[in-house]
Amino acid sequence: MARCMVWICYIVMAIVGSSLIGATEGARAFFVFGDSLVDNGNNNFLATTARADAPPYGIDYPTRRPTGRFSNGLNIPDFISQALGAEPTLPYLDPELNGDRLLVGANFASAGIGILNDTGIQFVNIIRIYRQLQYFEEYQQRVSALIGSEEAQRLVNGALVLITLGGNDFVNNYYLIPYSARSRQYNLPDYVRYLISEYKKVLRRLYDIGARRVLVTGTGPLGCVPAELAQRSRNGECATDLQEAAALFNPQLVQIIGQLNSEIGSNIFIGANTQQMSNNFITNPTAYGFVTSKVACCGQGPYNGIGLCTVLSNLCPNRDAYAFWDPFHPSERANSIIVQQILSGTTEYMYPFNLSTALALDSMKN
Ligand SMILES: *[C@@H]1O[C@H](CO)[C@@H](O)[C@H](O)[C@H]1NC(C)=O
Ligand SMILES: *[C@@H]1O[C@H](CO)[C@@H](O)[C@H](O)[C@H]1NC(C)=O
Numbered sequence: 001m002a003r004c005m006v007w008i009c010y011i012v013m014a015i016v017g018s019s020l021i022g023a024t025e026g027a028r029a030f031f032v033f034g035d036s037l038v039d040n041g042n043n044n045f046l047a048t049t050a051r052a053d054a055p056p057y058g059i060d061y062p063t064r065r066p067t068g069r070f071s072n073g074l075n076i077p078d079f080i081s082q083a084l085g086a087e088p089t090l091p092y093l094d095p096e097l098n099g100d101r102l103l104v105g106a107n108f109a110s111a112g113i114g115i116l117n118d119t120g121i122q123f124v125n126i127i128r129i130y131r132q133l134q135y136f137e138e139y140q141q142r143v144s145a146l147i148g149s150e151e152a153q154r155l156v157n158g159a160l161v162l163i164t165l166g167g168n169d170f171v172n173n174y175y176l177i178p179y180s181a182r183s184r185q186y187n188l189p190d191y192v193r194y195l196i197s198e199y200k201k202v203l204r205r206l207y208d209i210g211a212r213r214v215l216v217t218g219t220g221p222l223g224c225v226p227a228e229l230a231q232r233s234r235n236g237e238c239a240t241d242l243q244e245a246a247a248l249f250n251p252q253l254v255q256i257i258g259q260l261n262s263e264i265g266s267n268i269f270i271g272a273n274t275q276q277m278s279n280n281f282i283t284n285p286t287a288y289g290f291v292t293s294k295v296a297c298c299g300q301g302p303y304n305g306i307g308l309c310t311v312l313s314n315l316c317p318n319r320d321a322y323a324f325w326d327p328f329h330p331s332e333r334a335n336s337i338i339v340q341q342i343l344s345g346t347t348e349y350m351y352p353f354n355l356s357t358a359l360a361l362d363s364m365k366n
Contacts, residue, residue, distance in 0.1 A: 027086035029105040034164035036111030041068025045093035050112035073332035079339035108132040114169035218250035227327035230305030293323035
């Protein structure tokens with residue numbers, strides 16, 4: 001009898017033990033910070049207008065239902081999760097994110113936010129970047145309670161982190177209205193310098209709270225999205241002021257990535273030149289199998305670029321033929337092209353090296 005109980009106990013221990021090992025030594029954890037380009041649905045749980053939880057969002061997602069992703073299907077973090085061989089990250093605010101699921105990682109991103117605290121104030125309840133970082137610390141306490149603080153530290157240090165910020169600091173702040181407060185305070189070059197110096201603090205904080213492999217994306221070609229073609233362009237050419245903003249922002253972001261890496265003494269941060277990646281299919285859509293990079297699949301008005309994508313909007317039949325899903329966000333297929341370039345692009349796209357190289361380096365360390 002006693003022997004039998006010991007035996008059962010041993011089996012139970014073996015099962016519990018192997019599932020924990022499976023979770024911590026299988027795919028590395030993945031954490032996501034930033035705005036709507038990478039939000040997996042946190043805003044579904046908030047009282048805000050910045051949301052994507054109604055049809056036709058998610059029409060090509062495996063469940064065919066909206067999830068809160070600003071895409072017809074998968075978004076950039078989803079394709080990165082696939083490359084890691086991991087389940088997609090759950091939104092941090094999702095009640096289903098508990099127990100062993102925490103070990104996969106978490107998505108803290110929130111549509112509408114920017115580098116600055118005053119970006120996206122019109123969306124009222126969104127998770128600003130410093131709050132996302134606080135949630136990351138809270139997450140670490142929860143995981144420590146689950147697997148012990150040493151293992152939790154290992155999981156966080158061994159994780160891949162993605163952060164996507166900056167677009168909203170132009171679109172939903174500086175250029176939101178004519179004579180916005182920020183545009184009266186700063187000329188564009190000074191505003192970009194201010195943004196970059198604030199972004200550097202955010203990245204440094206991410207390192208200080210445990211991130212050791214961080215993928216940082218630049219902004220896309222902000223002036224070329226269907227919303228800007230509809231509102232700021234006369235003849236379908238990309239809006240020059242927003243293109244200039246992206247052209248100032250992205251190279252300076254690469255500079256601070258280099259500075260941080262040399263201050264820390266290790267290539268923790270890798271930069272993705274998402275402007276160049278998107279420019280390729282925007283200037284030559286047919287080479288990438290798109291029929292258009294100017295008209296959004298879902299929307300209304302010129303370029304389908306006015307207002308929101310809703311069940312009443314025009315909806316294209318073949319989403320894979322469109323570079324833009326809605327007036328601001330890439331289609332699932334455009335997201336997959338971007339992630340392909342993040343994974344295996346040359347140094348023209350990735351600084352100081354691509355994600356495949358980073359993953360290979362990290363697996364040699366562990
Ligand atoms: C933004 O808010 C956070 C915390 O709420 C604060 O620590 C930070 O200094 C603020 N940033 C700016 C630029 O005011
Ligand atoms: C990027 O990734 C690919 C394979 O994944 C690799 O062969 C290539 O050399 C890498 N390029 C650079 C410039 O690091």
